[in-house]
Amino acid sequence: MLCEWIDHQLFAVKDGAVLFGVDQGSLFFIDELTRDALSRWNIRPTLELDDVPMADREILEGLRDARFLAPSGARHRLETPEFDIAAIPLSTMVLEVAQDCNLACSYCYAQGGSYGRAVRLLEPETARQAVRKLVDDSGDKETVTLVIFGGEPLLNMAAVTAAVEEAHNLSREKGKRVFVSLTTNGTLLNPDIIEFLHQKRIAVAVSLDGPADLHDANRPDLNGYGSYTTITGNLTGLLQGATAAVAARVTLTPEQWPRIEEVFFHLLELGFHEVGIAPVSPVRRELLPNAEQEEALLQGFSALSRIFLKAAQANRLLPFTNLIDLLARLHLGQTKSVSCGAGYGYLAVDTEGGFYVCHRLVGDESFRVGTLDEGADPAEIRRALDSLTCGKQEMCSSCWARTLCSGGCHYENHLRENQLGLAPGGSCDFIRRWFQLGIEVYAELRRSGADEFLQRLGKRVKC
Amino acid sequence: MDKKKRIEALNEKAHAIEALAGGEMKSVEALEEGGMLKMPVGCTSIYDTGWETNPRATNPVGNCQPSSHDYLGCAGDCWWPAQNPDGMTNYLDLELTCSSIIRDWRDIK
Numbered sequence: 272m273l274c275e276w277i278d279h280q281l282f283a284v285k286d287g288a289v290l291f292g293v294d295q296g297s298l299f300f301i302d303e304l305t306r307d308a309l310s311r312w313n314i315r316p317t318l319e320l321d322d323v324p325m326a327d328r329e330i331l332e333g334l335r336d337a338r339f340l341a342p343s344g345a346r347h348r349l350e351t352p353e354f355d356i357a358a359i360p361l362s363t364m365v366l367e368v369a370q371d372c373n374l375a376c377s378y379c380y381a382q383g384g385s386y387g388r389a390v391r392l393l394e395p396e397t398a399r400q401a402v403r404k405l406v407d408d409s410g411d412k413e414t415v416t417l418v419i420f421g422g423e424p425l426l427n428m429a430a431v432t433a434a435v436e437e438a439h440n441l442s443r444e445k446g447k448r449v450f451v452s453l454t455t456n457g458t459l460l461n462p463d464i465i466e467f468l469h470q471k472r473i474a475v476a477v478s479l480d481g482p483a484d485l486h487d488a489n490r491p492d493l494n495g496y497g498s499y500t501t502i503t504g505n506l507t508g509l510l511q512g513a514t515a516a517v518a519a520r521v522t523l524t525p526e527q528w529p530r531i532e533e534v535f536f537h538l539l540e541l542g543f544h545e546v547g548i549a550p551v552s553p554v555r556r557e558l559l560p561n562a563e564q565e566e567a568l569l570q571g572f573s574a575l576s577r578i579f580l581k582a583a584q585a586n587r588l589l590p591f592t593n594l595i596d597l598l599a600r601l602h603l604g605q606t607k608s609v610s611c612g613a614g615y616g617y618l619a620v621d622t623e624g625g626f627y628v629c630h631r632l633v634g635d636e637s638f639r640v641g642t643l644d645e646g647a648d649p650a651e652i653r654r655a656l657d658s659l660t661c662g663k664q665e666m667c668s669s670c671w672a673r674t675l676c677s678g679g680c681h682y683e684n685h686l687r688e689n690q691l692g693l694a695p696g697g698s699c700d701f702i703r704r705w706f707q708l709g710i711e712v713y714a715e716l717r718r719s720g721a722d723e724f725l726q727r728l729g730k731r732v733k734c
Numbered sequence: 735m736d737k738k739k740r741i742e743a744l745n746e747k748a749h750a751i752e753a754l755a756g757g758e759m760k761s762v763e764a765l766e767e768g769g770m771l772k773m774p775v776g777c778t779s780i781y782d783t784g785w786e787t788n789p790r791a792t793n794p795v796g797n798c799q800p801s802s803h804d805y806l807g808c809a810g811d812c813w814w815p816a817q818n819p820d821g822m823t824n825y826l827d828l829e830l831t832c833s834s835i836i837r838d839w840r841d842i843k
Contacts (some may be wrong), residue, residue, distance in 0.1 A: 289744070297748040305740045333741045336755035337748070604747020717744045729746065 273343040274335060280671035281306070282710055288335050289714045292338055293671050296604035301715060305330050309339075317343050318625040351556050351734070352608060354615060360410030363612065365619040365630035366431040368393045368402050374456050374498055376490045377524060378551045379556060380682075385560030386621070386634030392426065393622040394551040395433035400643050401620045402437040406445055408646070419473075420619075420630055425459040435471050452476065454520060456490065458498050460505035465586040474515040477543075478503065481534035485527055503541065518545040519593065525551070525560035526560025532578075535591065547592035548572075551578040552631075552686055559691070565701055572705065578704045583724050598716070599728040606674035610660075610729055613681055614640070616651040619691040628655045631682035659685060666696060672703045 278293040287302040290309075301309070308330040312318055320340075323331055334340050359575060370391045372384030385391070409415045417438055419431055431453070438449040468475055471491040479502055480486040483512060487497025510517055519538040523531065531548060538546045552567055553559040560568070562717060575591050582589040611629075619630035624643040632638035638655045641647035659681040667673045678684070687693045716725060743749045825832075832838040 290741075292748075292751075295747055295751060296745075298744040299748050300742040302740045303830050330740060337741055337743075337750070338751050338755075466828055602745050604745045604750075712742055718742075 272320050273317055274320055275343045277339050277341050279339050279669070281309070282707060282714075284711060284714050289710055291671065291710060293570055293674055294606070295338060296327040296606040297636070298601065298604065299709065302716060304354055305333065309334065322503065322614045325679050326454065345562065347496050354609070356614065359616045360412050361405055361408040361415070361618065362407040362412050362414040362417065362616040363603040363618075364401060365418040365420045366398065366434060366435065367422065367619065367621045367630070367633055368398060368424045369427040372421060372423045372428055372456070373426065373458060374423070375495075376492055377553060378489065378524060380552050380554045380631060381633070382712065388621075388634050391622040393430040395429045397622075397624050397643065398430040398434040399437040400624070402434050402441065402449070404643055404646075406441045406447060409447065412447070414450055416450045416452065418630075419451065419453040419470045421454075423456050423459065424453055425455050425464060428464065428632060432467070435473065437638050449472070452668060454478065454711045456503035457505055457509075457656055458492070458497065460509055462508060465505075465508045467574055468509070468513050469512055474518070475509065476518045476520045477506070478508070478520045479538060479541075480521050480523060481527075481530065485530065485534065489522065489524065506541060513544070516544040518547060519543040521546060522551050524566035525549060525568075526557060528571055529567070530558070530565055532574050533546050535575055539590070541589070545592045552683055553691060553730040554686065556691055562666075569701065569704055569708070571696065576708055580712055580715060583721050584719050584722070586724055588724070588727075594709065594712065595728060595731065597706070598725070599731045600675070600711055601713045602725045607677040610676065610678040610681065614656045618647055618681070628652060632685070650695045656681075663695065670699065670703070672706050675706050676702050
């Protein structure tokens with residue numbers, strides 16, 4: 272049988288290699304003999320299996336069974352499906368309750384919370400209307416997610432309570448679960464608000480960047496004073512008696528990347544249930560990293576991943592959200608044909624009741640895709656998404672990580688390419704190395720028998 | 735070391751692919767030639783006793799199992815459930831309602 276190779280990527284690990292089936296999302300461990308046979312034979316585009324000497328043929332048959340070799344001419348690569356946006360139910364809404372903020376963070380992508388528009392708060396009635404829209408347009412989804420966002424959402428508790436109340440009423444009425452989360456800078460938390468968050472089981476993400484010196488450099492208030500002490504003073508009450516996860520949402524600038532490990536453990540000690548670390552978006556050219564800084568970021572993630580691995584082997588989950596999410600997807604072998612849910616069931620609503628494809632793109636007219644009154648227009652969503660992904664397919668088609676990444680964050684690409692005028696693909700190398708790190712950690716976990724642990728992780732992303 | 739050990743499925747997708755490949759091999763097993771005598775597995779819609787002969791040294795030697803049930807009136811241990819209702823659990827009064835399976839099969843409820 273004339274066979275040809277199916278797209279794959281090899282990663283060297285102890286005693287052999289991990290073979291990643293790019294289109295399938297499969298991960299196999301292969302021993303050294305198989306790895307050697309693979310490198311002998313995969314330089315040929317096609318091969319006749321019957322002509323291969325017996326010793327190698329058996330190995331190649333194993334690779335054929337694992338779908339790395341297939342009959343020549345069969346169509347192996349899946350075409351990217353064209354989704355019918357109108358048929359996709361709404362599942363997540365990010366609600367901008369306040370386009371205003373009491374902090375002046377150095378790296379803010381929302382121009383001080385206003386998203387480049389007039390400072391404005393969401394009317395409580397509009398908040399209710401938005402939540403109704405989320406539930407009404409959610410089709411057969413049993414669970415929908417409402418993300419209360421800003422600016423600083425706690426500046427507008429009237430809209431927050433209206434949205435949460437509406438969500439609870441509707442979930443009772445319609446038999447759906449409305450999962451509510453809220454992202455805050457933590458400065459305005461008080462006992463009443465904390466009691467409300469606990470009582471309503473709202474998952475809270477607090478933006479806290481690490482130890483005081485580091486956090487205060489990033490997140491001063493409007494008078495230039497640091498916000499660390501205020502926030503940590505409010506944290507005790509929030510964490511005590513929490514009824515849903517309280518996560519730290521960390522943003523670090525390139526010069527802070529060598530301190531990742533220190534930041535992570537500092538936040539764990541403060542009592543956060545999860546810590547997710549985001550490298551800052553280059554909202555200004557000065558925030559673009561150089562090669563050395565990017566290396567430091569990877570080293571930091573790599574060091575944390577090693578610690579995660581050790582803990583996992585003892586069946587303990589180190590709450591490093593970035594890695595947990597990646598491992599969960601790798602465990603299931605999930606592949607993506609679009610980079611994220613923006614426009615595909617995920618929409619943001621601004622304080623004027625306008626729909627945007629993503630919360631990060633709020634305020635930019637070219638990504639406004641409708642209003643609460645008229646609904647989101649599928650044709651407008653398609654137009655906005657096409658403008659963000661235009662020309663990417665060809666570049667991505669030769670990349671082994673395409674089914675894991677599928678083009679990357681729309682907003683990051685928009686910033687780099689359209690606002691800073693950089694060539695596309697500037698962060699691809701970093702993204703690929705991060706996925707490789709995840710694959711290596713996954714393989715080591717799998718091979719050390721952490722099956723139960725991985726199953727638990729898999730449940731996080733199963734839908 | 736066999737090829738199974740050389741290539742080890744790690745994630746769920748890889749396990750699914752492995753199961754698929756295993757299934758492909760099994761799909762031709764029933765009718766493959768050589769080795770032990772293999773009887774076709776499945777059922778037929780006609781009572782044509784002929785080629786599916788009884789491979790065991792039991793009566794009627796060389797004849798088919800369904801025909802033996804026709805002779806002996808017992809469907810209890812039938813390995814051919816599609817043709818003979820079982821008279822031990824589901825159709826206890828089979829002989830009363832259906833004394834000749836070929837004639838009375840419509841009476842089986």
